[in-house]
Amino acid sequence: MSSLALGPLLRHVNGDSATIWVETTHAATVTVVAGDHRASARTFAAHDHHYALVELFGLTPGTHTPYTVLVDDEVVWPEPDSPYPPSVIPTLDHKPLRMAFGSCRVSVPHDESGTEAFGVDALRSYALHMATDDREKWPDLVLFLGDQVYADETSDEMREFIAARRSLDEPPGEELKDYEEYSHLYKIAWCEPANRWLLSTLPSAMIFDDHDIRDDWNTSWSWRREMEATSWWHDRIVGGLASYWVYQHLGNLSPDDRADDVLWQRIRDHEGPDELDITDAVDELADNADQKPDCYRWSFSRDFGTQARLIVVDSRAARLLKPEERSILDPAEMEWLDGLMTGGFDHIIIGTSLPFLMAPGLHHAEAFSEGLSNGAWGKIGARVGERLRRTVDLEHWPAFQQGFLQVADMTLQVASGARGTAPHTVLFLSGDVHHSYVASAWPDPAVTDVTIQGRIMQAVCSPIRNPLPKPMVRVMRAGTRKSVGRLVRRLAKSAKVPVSPLGWAVDRGPWVDNNLAILELQEDGGLSMRWVAGDIEGRATDDPVLKVVAEVGVPVNPRGQERPPA
Numbered sequence: 001m002s003s004l005a006l007g008p009l010l011r012h013v014n015g016d017s018a019t020i021w022v023e024t025t026h027a028a029t030v031t032v033v034a035g036d037h038r039a040s041a042r043t044f045a046a047h048d049h050h051y052a053l054v055e056l057f058g059l060t061p062g063t064h065t066p067y068t069v070l071v072d073d074e075v076v077w078p079e080p081d082s083p084y085p086p087s088v089i090p091t092l093d094h095k096p097l098r099m100a101f102g103s104c105r106v107s108v109p110h111d112e113s114g115t116e117a118f119g120v121d122a123l124r125s126y127a128l129h130m131a132t133d134d135r136e137k138w139p140d141l142v143l144f145l146g147d148q149v150y151a152d153e154t155s156d157e158m159r160e161f162i163a164a165r166r167s168l169d170e171p172p173g174e175e176l177k178d179y180e181e182y183s184h185l186y187k188i189a190w191c192e193p194a195n196r197w198l199l200s201t202l203p204s205a206m207i208f209d210d211h212d213i214r215d216d217w218n219t220s221w222s223w224r225r226e227m228e229a230t231s232w233w234h235d236r237i238v239g240g241l242a243s244y245w246v247y248q249h250l251g252n253l254s255p256d257d258r259a260d261d262v263l264w265q266r267i268r269d270h271e272g273p274d275e276l277d278i279t280d281a282v283d284e285l286a287d288n289a290d291q292k293p294d295c296y297r298w299s300f301s302r303d304f305g306t307q308a309r310l311i312v313v314d315s316r317a318a319r320l321l322k323p324e325e326r327s328i329l330d331p332a333e334m335e336w337l338d339g340l341m342t343g344g345f346d347h348i349i350i351g352t353s354l355p356f357l358m359a360p361g362l363h364h365a366e367a368f369s370e371g372l373s374n375g376a377w378g379k380i381g382a383r384v385g386e387r388l389r390r391t392v393d394l395e396h397w398p399a400f401q402q403g404f405l406q407v408a409d410m411t412l413q414v415a416s417g418a419r420g421t422a423p424h425t426v427l428f429l430s431g432d433v434h435h436s437y438v439a440s441a442w443p444d445p446a447v448t449d450v451t452i453q454g455r456i457m458q459a460v461c462s463p464i465r466n467p468l469p470k471p472m473v474r475v476m477r478a479g480t481r482k483s484v485g486r487l488v489r490r491l492a493k494s495a496k497v498p499v500s501p502l503g504w505a506v507d508r509g510p511w512v513d514n515n516l517a518i519l520e521l522q523e524d525g526g527l528s529m530r531w532v533a534g535d536i537e538g539r540a541t542d543d544p545v546l547k548v549v550a551e552v553g554v555p556v557n558p559r560g561q562e563r564p565p566a
């Protein structure tokens with residue numbers, strides 16, 4: 001008899017439709033019942049695992065409808081005796097959008113040793129808070145900005161699973177090898193009861209970052225060649241991207257966008273007596289997407305009426321790495337982004353796992369490393385540059401100057417009103433760097449005569465649970481100092497780094513707590529952001545309360561952000 005193996009996860013939800021993802025133990029028919037609405041889907045198989053994606057249509061906007069999940073007519077969700085409120089489908093209406101976001105979360109126990117090593121899980125703390133909070137105060141969705149799972153730094157529980165099926169002495173040792181190991185990694189990440197409940201009732205969107213595959217994923221051409229020369233990389237990247245398609249990507253898409261996906265069409269249209277097995281097809285998709293980045297798009301976008309356009313950009317798999325064509329986004333991806341960067345929305349929100357605007361000291365260091373690696377200081381300098389960027393993770397947008405400048409130009413055009421009515425905010429949301437901050441940007445009058453309306457901002461929330469080691473906190477804090485920024489900028493100039501039309505500064509943070517952030521749009525076009533963490537002062541490690549780490553209010557600014565006074 002089949003039952004739930006993982007989930008349910010509430011994924012794409014809008015005013016009148018909802019998508020629910022589950023993994024089951026066997027082939028089955030999965031049914032979701034929400035009030036008068038009922039929809040079913042047959043499972044499909046990948047690598048001997050079984051999944052279903054159930055799409056509900058015709059829902060009423062602005063409602064919270066409790067739902068149940070049935071596997072072959074047996075009710076499997078909610079679980080009997082659950083201490084949490086019923087899982088609901090919260091359809092959108094015209095209220096100002098509220099969105100949680102964050103990145104980088106390890107999945108280790110919430111006992112004393114797990115908490116001592118990795119701190120309090122901000123997502124779980126938020127789940128416990130949500131369970132007792134008024135539903136009207138819940139976010140409309142949560143955006144996970146990368147490193148949802150760590151395929152390279154494994155927990156005791158994950159290593160036990162690996163050791164039961166192969167020797168840890170054989171490559172890739174304690175790292176993940178294939179799809180089967182990924183499926184177990186997702187189970188560990190999403191099965192803890194409070195987080196599982198949150199994922200069942202809070203719609204989610206997700207994009208990968210490096211650790212979903214491996215630290216420094218696609219840093220450079222030489223990194224990639226080194227990986228491809230190993231005996232294990234092919235299975236890892238295929239297993240990583242194939243499982244990403246099943247566990248994370250499929251639910252990101254709206255029903256219309258999903259209907260354009262060729263592999264999803266096969267699943268949706270399957271009618272034979274047996275369950276459809278997509279193992280070969282999803283592996284082929286993953287392999288192709290890795291080898292030819294422009295053949296598949298992991299990025300996605302959605303509009304929330306005219307109040308916001310959310311564009312979630314894949315800044316890892318879409319890279320071109322050969323030195324002669326190095327770019328953080330392949331041309332098709334850049335064109336896709338360019339087409340979506342238009343006016344006519346109150347806010348343009350760009351989710352990218354990697355911060356677009358880093359602290360200036362860190363930005364110029366990354367740009368310098370790319371200049372060095374490209375040979376600005378000769379062959380020896382190129383070797384030093386390559387080693388530098390791989391040793392200290394210089395792999396973000398500024399380490400890909402061409403792409404950075406293209407997106408900076410698009411951003412300025414949108415914010416100036418050259419692409420339709422200028423938004424109040426062009427806001428980049430990011431993670432990855434294990435510290436959180438807010439930066440504001442302006443057109444640099446020494447480089448461009450563009451003037452903007454509204455604001456250009458960067459907000460980062462990282463980590464949800466995986467704090468920065470103390471020595472790295474010192475490096476990061478040094479990178480935010482203005483004097484360091486000016487010094488490294490001179491170095492970058494010497495390595496022929498082009499000048500940016502954007503100037504910017506970190507104006508709040510950095511905060512190094514485990515955090516989840518909540519973005520709230522406001523009726524008048526302003527917005528606010530709040531970083532929250534779990535507090536266990538005087539409490540058991542697994543019983544946190546929520547505390548506010550920082551609050552940032554961003555009123556409407558019709559004159560446009562200008563260079564702040566010196």
Ligand SMILES: [Fe+2]
Pocket residue numbers: 146147209210211432433
């Ligand atoms: Fe990362």
